[in-house]
Amino acid sequence: MGDNMKFIRNSLLVSVFLLVTSLGVLAQDAKEPLTIYSARREELVAPIIERFTEDTGIAVEVRYGNLAEMVAMILEEGDESPADVFFTQDASGLGALAREERLIPLSDDLLERVPERFRSDDGLWVGISGRARVAIYNPTLIEADDLPASLLDLTDEKYRGMVGWAPTNGPFQGQVTAIRVLLGDEVAKAWVEGMLANDVVTFPENTAVVQAVVDGEVAIGLVNHYYLNEFRAENPDIDAENHYFEAEDVGALVNVAAAGVLDSSDQPEEAQAFIEYLLSPDAQTYFATETYEYPLISGIDTIEGLLPLDELKPPAVDLSSLDDLEGTIALMQEAGALP
């Protein structure tokens, strides 16, 4: 065979090979799985999502990411967004999408499974599990009596350099939004600036904050209640306790992990089926016993040692009103907590 013929033959073979491979790759998308964008951590929700697939046979693909990033992503993707469900660890993320009219209403039957205060006023999202904001602290570094009654008191001189936070964390941004709604933008901005001036330490995520408290790197961390249980399950002897701010203080916020169906979804029934599954007794028991959160449907017990949901005294704020994530981020940028 002449050299040229060999060359042509080889090129044809390579091209056919490439074509077949690319067809193979494209063919993967033939059967569309349900696409979930989850701002919740993979280690917390992957097991229950897998169980959903096992029980219902519906294949699922999950994209994990930062809350604000995924909200921005969904908004930028627009109608072409591949996401069907948005599952967040804070209602403010869904509020932001509701504000931009990107969510479709859920069925009444679904909504009525949880108390009114834990779902959207317009039926656009529903709470899945409850979480209380706390200040986790290391008792060897600070005594319980020295802890402040109010979140706003942490800007006091005596807490200089002792507090850690994660400003990129969704629920933290939700907390700041709550301060804005309850006490106004001025107070919120002053608090953020005060914390920065008081040498607050920045971490990339809540778990890093808690690890630092446990290690003794910082004395106090602003996180959610269940991290203590999570870390204790690993090692019962850690030096850490949860401090709840006083009744109705803005720092005593109770928020919810929540889910909604996107208007860009081409599988709204399967999407709603997923949310229904999350509100089933099975899944709610999972959230109570494996992630140490507050189940929201009736009839499921919280784990021992956790202050019951009814005994928490959160500030009176409508979770649906925490929808201006963009404004909160702009405020945090101006104050210098975010670049």
Place this chain on the structure above:
Amino acid sequence: MKLFLDSVLTYSSRLIALAVGLLAILPLVYLALRAVDADSAPLGYLLSVRGLEVISRSVVLMVAVMGGALALGVPFAWFTSRTDLPYRRVWLALGLVPMVTPTYLIGVTYIFAFGPRGMVQGWLEPLGVERLPPIYGLFGAALVLTLCTFPYVVLPLRAAFMQVTPRLEEAAADLGAGRWQVFWRVILPPCYPAILSGVILAGIYSLSDFGAAAIMRYNNFTQVIYLQYTNSFDRNRGAVLALVLVLITFALLLVERRAAHRIEHITTGSPEAARTVRLGRWRVPALAFCSLIVGMGVVVPLVVLVQWLTTHNVSRAVDYNPLTLTLNTFGVSAVTAILGTALAIPLVVLMRRSSAWAGWLGRLSYVGYMLPGIVVGLAVVFFATRYLPALYQTFPVFIIAYVMRFLPISIGATQNAFAQVNPRLEESAYSLGALGWQVVARIMLPLARSGILSGAVLFFLAVMKELPIALMLAPTGFHTLSYRIWSAYQEAIFSQIGLPGLLLMLVSTLSIVFILRQE
């Protein structure tokens, strides 16, 4: 028939060149579009206190790293090339390992080891050490980046040291110059271009690096661009910062190119081997110096990684399949390396044949160096969501982003490889009636094979350790080693970093061995 084939191939290579060129320009177009968006007055941000702070922080880090690379690189290059230091090649190979190890990996091991309540503090606690000074911030970022970039000085400088004419040194010695004088006034000056080129490359790398600054919580350009991307609805500020970053990098690259050209003119081509200098009583300090560098660059990360590997995984750690992760990473790296190399060959052939294309393509290849991965990622997301929504978050776009980012590596390696081939061979082939592509296929490629292969290996490595594109553009559910390490770091589940980290270091070290053998 042969003529027809030749013209078909010529035209297709021009088409490829155009396509690659457009792709390379895309990120710049993106940045320009964002910058002129009237909505958020991004220029105002740039000139505000905040904006200027970010810029100055990046410049300070860059200068610190350049200084560090100089301080470590010059002695290390000297010791491993011109002295009688025992086991020179071993020291060299070990010293080069951080160059191919991801900066975020080294960063993570350092904060675990030297954090205020980290590993070393734990060892020192019985001695009463409660806390170590924080390693975060400028110091930590500069330290990690220096370790990872000083090899950029070492590699060209070694070659330069070994090419200084021995006769000059002998003559100087004969005229009564002491050893130090010979070094400073005879040996070092011709090597200045190599040093300059290396130091600037180190600086450029530190400007565009994402991992080290992120881990060390130092808010420089790339960190701020990423934080704004992930925590803001306003994408314009990040774009304006990126433009400034690109401009600074461009200026540095111009200087570096000038220096690199001067290196070529200085080489003497003398066949005499350079003299080996006897260290005598400097042997111990030299060994100590090299051990310190290798200790910091290789031993510390390895010790921490092994410690993590042997730590029982916390139960909150997500279950992942290391095999899938590794296959994913290797698969993507291999595909992009092959594609990049395949694209580079016609481009380089075109550049050699025609000076018009050479200028245009040569400059384009700089663009890839100028753009940090984060910017390429942002640009691809922007254009994909608007114009190619069906392909968004799929493999083709993912792979294109990597090729855009790292194509300069294969272009550079292929150019060098072709340049090594004796031009007489090419000339003879032409005079015997061979057509362009026959010459390439039957003479150039076989002879340039090892150089091209080295380029492919470097490309493979670059993709393997890249982080921002893997975070932003990976298809949903497709996780790579770098993604896993990053997630584990964010959640402070350090034990999970052990296995992927060791895998990355192993592959990096093997590739060093491979590349050094090509030398």
